[in-house]
Amino acid sequence: MNHRTHRASSTAPTARGGAAPAPEHTTPPGWDFLFETAGLDALNRTAGELAGGADPTQLNTLLRRTGLSPEHTAAVLTQAMLRLKARPKFGDLAMSLLFTPSGLEQATRGIVALRHAARYRAAGCTTVADLGCGIGAESIALLGSGIAPLAVEIDPFTARVAEHNLGVTAAHHRLPTPSVRVGDAEYVGPGDADGVFLDPARRTAGHSDTRRIASPDDYSPSLSYAFELANQLPTGIKLGPGLDRELIPDTAEAQWVSVDGHVVETGLWFGELARHGITRSALVIRGTESAELSAGEDSADAPQRALGEYLYEPDGAVIRARLIGLLADRLRAGMLSDGIAYLTSDRLLPTPFAAAFRIIDELPVREKDLRRALADRGIGTLEIKKRGADVDPAALRTRLKLRGPHSATLVLTRVAGAHVALLAERA
Incomplete structure (x- = not known):
């Protein structure tokens, strides 16, 4: 089905009865300073010195000697350390962005977000509603890919951080800075966007407690709302890699993504964002290289066989996508034991989808x-x-x-x- 031709009005999938609840302002003490010129200057210097190996305790003393208050000093040092921690996800761009601890942990890696944006671009989307944008990782990728993001974030301070980050990206591309709307995504809705992205595997409230909510019914935005939008517009939904597969709609393309050996997400794609004939895929990214294994359905496990000279350990994304049988066929391998995700073969065939070991x-x-x-x-x-x-x-x-x-x-x-x-x- 072509979702765009079955699109409802912009208000149809978003009405939740009455006005959206007003979220509380949760700015950490001293962090307002980070949005001022003096604060950003202090942050840039401090982050650069930390990256060069400076001792945080000595930097704390130096910042206090410049006249900064204890709150401002703590904010600058905390943010500088977050920038360094963010570099594996965002590369050099991290040194220009602002973060919250939970926002950084939840944020999509830059290399993955760019792949998300490429789907929207290939589907012809020009404006994408990023509902629950966090610190703005997905919107940054959309903006850099020539797509206008309509970002929505329920937490006012996180929205402020996201708007700063979008401003940095917009300046780099010589574009106007997009605004970030503060509100509950289910009340604000997608507006007049022609595509939607949601990250509904929300964490508990606050900036440091990052435990995932266990019940699917407690996701915010809720999965029922997300799937409702998917019936109206081309929609992408980012979920945790341990998603209960029973929740995946038949109309979705489900893609498990691993980065440098760690499974980082399950992406559900609907409408023009879903590829024809693919319902299961494993995307394996290592450094700047990537490879994908895909199929129209789960693959049955390969037959069990005797231990060969080589053992293969499939990547976690391949295991989650239930494509071990497909990989075994490509490697001319069999299962080491029923129900255990090891393959064995007498031949060594290089593959990006598994680690290979020679049995000694x-x-x-x-x-x-x-x-x-x-x-x-x-x-x-x-x-x-x-x-x-x-x-x-x-x-x-x-x-x-x-x-x-x-x-x-x-x-x-x-x-x-x-x-x-x-x-x-x-x-």
Whole structure:
């Protein structure tokens, strides 16, 4: 179905009865200073010095000597440390942005947000409502991709941070600074946008407590509201990687994304944003390289086979997308044991979708015998991986009392249902 031709009026999916509740102002003490020229100047200097290895305690003393109050000094130092922490997500741009602790943790990585924006651009969207924009990561990517963001954020201070960040991006592209509307996304709605993005896996209130709400009914904006919008407009919904798959509508393309070995999100895409014939995909990003495995449905697991010379550990995104069988077919591999996400093969085929290990030996499972076997081989550095084994790798490593000049990988798992300890090396 072409969602744009079935679009309702801008008010149809947004009415929630009465006026939106007014959120409380939650500016942390001293943080207003960060929006002043003097505050930004102090922040830029401090962040640069921290990046160069300066000691935070000494910087605190230096800032106080310039006449800054304790609150302003704390705000500058906290924000400078957040900028450094943000660099893996935002690159060099982080040194020009403002953050809140929870906003940074929740923010989409820049490289992923740009891929989101590319979907909207390919779908022909020119204006996208970013409902629940946080510190503005998605809107930054949209703006940089030539799409006008209509940003909405319920927390006034976070909205202020987002507006600053959009101003930095707009100035870089010589565009007017978009405003950020303060309000509940379900009351404000998408307006006249021709696309919608939502991040409804909201965290608890405040800027430092980042626990995820457990119940799908407690998401804000609610999933029912998000799916309702998806029936009206091209819609993207960012959710946590552990999303209950029973919640995924049949009309969605579900994409699990991993960055440098960590699964970071489940993206649900509707209408023109969903690709024809794809309902499941795993996007694997490592550094600046990316690869995608996709299918029209979950793939059945490959048949179990005997342990071969090589073991493959599928990327978490492939596992979440339930595409292990598809990967096994490409690698000409089989399952090591039913229900365990390890593959095995007699051939080494390079793949971005799994880590490969060459099996060196099968060691005793009994801990005392295992410790002796590792000692005999002079293994002092041991990476321990496990699937289907009830063991704490950190505690086991301590008990093994490793000594020696060599390093290896120990895989604790099952072969045909039986517990095994496999000594391996990364291929």
